[in-house]
Amino acid sequence: MLVLVGLVLCLAPADALTAFPPKFQVGKLNGDVVVKCNTSEQRVTWTQNGEREPMVELVAAGRNLTIIGLDLPAAGNYSCWAGTVLLDTTYVVVSGTRKEGMNVSCQAESYHGSFHCSWSGPRSAVFRARLTRSDGSLGEWVPAAGRRGRFKASFVDPSFCPFAEELRPLQLQLEGLSDDSYLNFSTQFFIRDIVRPDPPQDLTVQQWGEQLRLAWAPPASWPLPKSYFALLYRLQYELPNGTQVDKYVEGAEETRLQERARRVRISCQDPYANPTWSPWSAWQDVDAAQQSRLRAR
Numbered sequence: 513m514l515v516l517v518g519l520v521l522c523l524a525p526a527d528a529l530t531a532f533p534p535k536f537q538v539g540k541l542n543g544d545v546v547v548k549c550n551t552s553e554q555r556v557t558w559t560q561n562g563e564r565e566p567m568v569e570l571v572a573a574g575r576n577l578t579i580i581g582l583d584l585p586a587a588g589n590y591s592c593w594a595g596t597v598l599l600d601t602t603y604v605v606v607s608g609t610r611k612e613g614m615n616v617s618c619q620a621e622s623y624h625g626s627f628h629c630s631w632s633g634p635r636s637a638v639f640r641a642r643l644t645r646s647d648g649s650l651g652e653w654v655p656a657a658g659r660r661g662r663f664k665a666s667f668v669d670p671s672f673c674p675f676a677e678e679l680r681p682l683q684l685q686l687e688g689l690s691d692d693s694y695l696n697f698s699t700q701f702f703i704r705d706i707v708r709p710d711p712p713q714d715l716t717v718q719q720w721g722e723q724l725r726l727a728w729a730p731p732a733s734w735p736l737p738k739s740y741f742a743l744l745y746r747l748q749y750e751l752p753n754g755t756q757v758d759k760y761v762e763g764a765e766e767t768r769l770q771e772r773a774r775r776v777r778i779s780c781q782d783p784y785a786n787p788t789w790s791p792w793s794a795w796q797d798v799d800a801a802q803q804s805r806l807r808a809r
Contacts (some may be wrong), residue, residue: 529636529638529689529691532638532653532687533603535602536602536603536604536605538604538606538694539582539606540582540606540607541583541584542582542583543581543582544581544582546578546579547576547577547579547602548576548602549577549592549599549600550599551575551592551594551599554574556594556599557592558577558590558591559591560589560591561588562589577592582604582606587604588603589601589603589604605689605690605694607693608693614632616684616697618701619706619708620706621707621708621710621734622734622741623672623674623703623704623707623735624672624674624733625668625670625671625672626669627703628667629665629684630664631686632662632663633661636691637658637688637689638655638656638658638688639658639688639695640654640655640665640688641654641665641667641684641687642685643667643683643684643685645669645670646669646682646703647671647680648680654667656686667684674741678703678704682703683700684699685697685698705785707788709731709733709734709743710733711731711791711792712728712743712778712790713729713732714728714729715776715777715793715796717796720768722770723770724768724769724772724773724776724798725766726747726767726776727765727766729765730780731790741782743762743780743783744760744761744780745761745778746759746760746789747759747761747767747777747778748776749771749773749775749776749777750775750776751772751774752774774797775795775796775798777794777796778793779793
């Protein structure tokens with residue numbers, strides 16, 4: 513005869529999760545849930561969160577355990593045992609639909625098919641994410657890194673072609689488990705809508721007579737060729753009186769300034785897709801001493 517070693521389902525929540533469990537089961541609030549022990553053993557015992565006190569809300573039959581009227585205190589780890597040998601563990605949670613406040617944001621630095629997404633959630637939750645790729649195939653689950661209710665995961669779509677028109681959006685599916693409930697959410701997007709380049713690199717300043725010559729290079733992460741993946745550059749320079757002036761350059765990686773400037777920085781964007789500017793590069797100081805040294809060369 514099957515022995516049920518009981519469970520203490522106190523009013524405290526289940527132990528806080530630190531990683532997404534390999535096996536979990538979602539049940540409706542106040543519904544019945546059947547947990548199955550994956551074993552060939554005929555005689556098993558059960559624990560919930562490591563406790564062994566009998567409860568009338570649990571009914572054991574063979575290798576199955578039925579939770580009657582699932583509620584939040586009944587959530588947690590259900591483990592089946594053969595004596596002192598652990599056979600199987602299932603994490604049981606209550607279904608929930610926490611779509612509000614998720615605020616999923618995705619960003620790609622280029623058109624290489626790699627990107628990352630971030631979102632908010634309960635501090636006690638663990639998340640994993642899965643991508644439906646541009647060719648319609650389903651990717652593997654990716655664990656999310658979390659800290660203080662903020663979560664982040666990185667993805668690579670090997671089927672993405674940077675030279676082809678995007679006909680199908682990517683679909684991101686999120687699953688989260690908190691101490692006692694299950695969360696899910698999905699969102700769709702195109703790579704072209706989430707591209708935000710890295711800052712341009714190698715910004716240099718040279719004195720050419722009464723002019724300043726500025727030169728730079730595209731972000732190292734930006735794809736080639738330049739003729740196909742064009743960038744619009746935004747230079748910002750500060751005059752001696754503190755006024756900041758913007759200058760835009762497209763199709764070139766250098767320009768000259770007629771005005772005197774104290775410092776300069778640069779940003780860029782893809783002018784033919786989502787017009788999101790890259791972060792600014794660091795300010796490049798253009799002081800009198802530097803200009804004198806450059807003039808003497």
